[in-house]
Amino acid sequence: MNRFILSVSFSLALGLASALLPLSSAEAAGPRCLTDCTPRVGIVSAFGAEADILLAETTGRREHRIHGRRFTTGQLRGNRVVIVLSGVSMVNASMVTQQLLDHFRVERLVMSGIAGGIDRADHVGDVTVPDRWAMPMEVYWHAGAGLPSPCGVAGDLACLGLRLAVGEDGRPLPPFVPDGTDVPAGSWHLRQNHVLSRRTAPQGAFFFDYPVDAEMLAVAQGIEPPLQRCGPRATRADGSIDEALCVRQVPRLRVGGRGVSGTAFLANARYRDYLHHVLQARSFEMETAALAHVALANDVPYIAFRSLSDLAGGESFDAEAGALFTSGLAEANEAAVTLSFLEAWRRRPRR
Known part of the structure; x- marks a missing residue:
C-alpha cells in the first residue's frame, strides 16, 4: 500500500511540474491577453x-x-x-x-x-x-536653491531610492525656482523615474526621457x-x-x-x-x-x-x-x- 501511495504521489508531482512548465515558458515569451x-x-x-x-x-x-x-x-x-x-x-x-x-x-x-x-x-x-x-513634474522639491543633499553629498538621492535627471554633460539639470507669485519658496529639481521590466530586471533602470x-x-x-x-x-x-x-x-x-x-x-x-x-x-x-x-x-x-x-x-x-x-x-x-x-x-x- 505504501509503495502504491508513493507511486501515485510521484506521478501527481510529475504531472504538476509538467503543467507548470508551459506557464513559465508563456510568461517568459510575452504578456498574456x-x-x-x-x-x-x-x-x-x-x-x-x-x-x-x-x-x-x-x-x-x-x-x-x-x-x-x-x-x-x-x-x-x-x-x-x-x-x-x-x-x-x-x-x-x-x-x-x-x-x-x-x-x-x-x-x-x-x-x-x-x-x-x-x-x-x-x-x-x-x-x-x-x-x-x-x-518634468516628477521632482525633488528642495527647500533651498542649491542642489539637495539628503544623503550627505550634493545631488545624491540614492539613499531615498531616487536619482536626479542630468543633461548631456552629466550634470543635474537646472531646477525650476518658483517666485512668490507661484508657490512657496524652494526649487524643483527634475528626477528620473525607475522602471522595472523583463528587460531591466531584476534591478530595473532609471529614465528621464x-x-x-x-x-x-x-x-x-x-x-x-x-x-x-x-x-x-x-x-x-x-x-x-x-x-x-x-x-x-x-x-x-x-x-x-x-x-x-x-x-x-x-x-x-x-x-x-x-x-x-x-x-x-x-x-x-x-x-x-x-x-x-x-x-x-x-x-x-x-x-x-x-x-x-x-x-x-x-x-x-x-x-x-x-x-x-x-x-x-x-x-x-x-x-x-x-x-x-x-x-x-x-x-x-x-x-
Whole structure:
C-alpha cells in the first residue's frame, strides 16, 4: 500500500511540474491577453471627439466592456486595431494603458490628442510628433536653491531610492525656482523615474526621457496628412466659410523634439518658459509620458501625436484656440494624422 501511495504521489508531482512548465515558458515569451489575442495596434485617444472619428472609420467593430470602459476592436486603414478613450490625467492614462496591454495582444501603441504648445515657433493647430517624452513634474522639491543633499553629498538621492535627471554633460539639470507669485519658496529639481521590466530586471533602470519607437517615427516623418485651416463646422449652409472658425495659418506636422506631460493643467507662463529653455520642450499635456512609462515597462513600442490648441500657460482667451475647438478642427486634424500614419504603417517595407 505504501509503495502504491508513493507511486501515485510521484506521478501527481510529475504531472504538476509538467503543467507548470508551459506557464513559465508563456510568461517568459510575452504578456498574456485576457480578452482578445489577435495582434493589434493599440490606439489610446485622450480626446473623445477624435476617438469618435476613428471609430466611425473602423470596420468590423466589436465592443468590449472592461470595468465599465469601452474598448473597440476592428480594422482601421488595413490595420487590426483596438481603440480606447483614456480620459484626462496621468493616472487615467497609466491605468487604461495597462488594461489595454493586459486584455489585448497589443504589438504597437499610438497615443493621440490635444496639447498646449510651448515653443513659440509653433502655431495653433500644428500637430507635433515628439521623438521622446518626459515627466518634468516628477521632482525633488528642495527647500533651498542649491542642489539637495539628503544623503550627505550634493545631488545624491540614492539613499531615498531616487536619482536626479542630468543633461548631456552629466550634470543635474537646472531646477525650476518658483517666485512668490507661484508657490512657496524652494526649487524643483527634475528626477528620473525607475522602471522595472523583463528587460531591466531584476534591478530595473532609471529614465528621464522615454524615446518613441524609431521605426514608427521614421514612418511618421514620411507622411503628408491633409491638415486643414478651417474645421468642418466652419462651413455655413450656403457653402461659404466662417473665418472666425478658422486658424490664421495652415497647420503643419512637426516631427521631433521633446514632449512633456504632468499632473497639472499648465497655466503658468514662467514654468512654460522654463520647460522650453531647459528641456527644449514643444508641448505639454497630461497623458502621454504616463503611457510611455507603461509601454516601456511592458516592452511595447509607442508613438504619440498631439494637436496644439494654444500656447500653454496663456491666461487670456485665445480666439484661435476657440476656433480650433468650436469648428471641430482639433479633432479633425488629429484624426487625419492618425489615419495617415496607419495607412503608411500598413504599407511600410517589412523587415
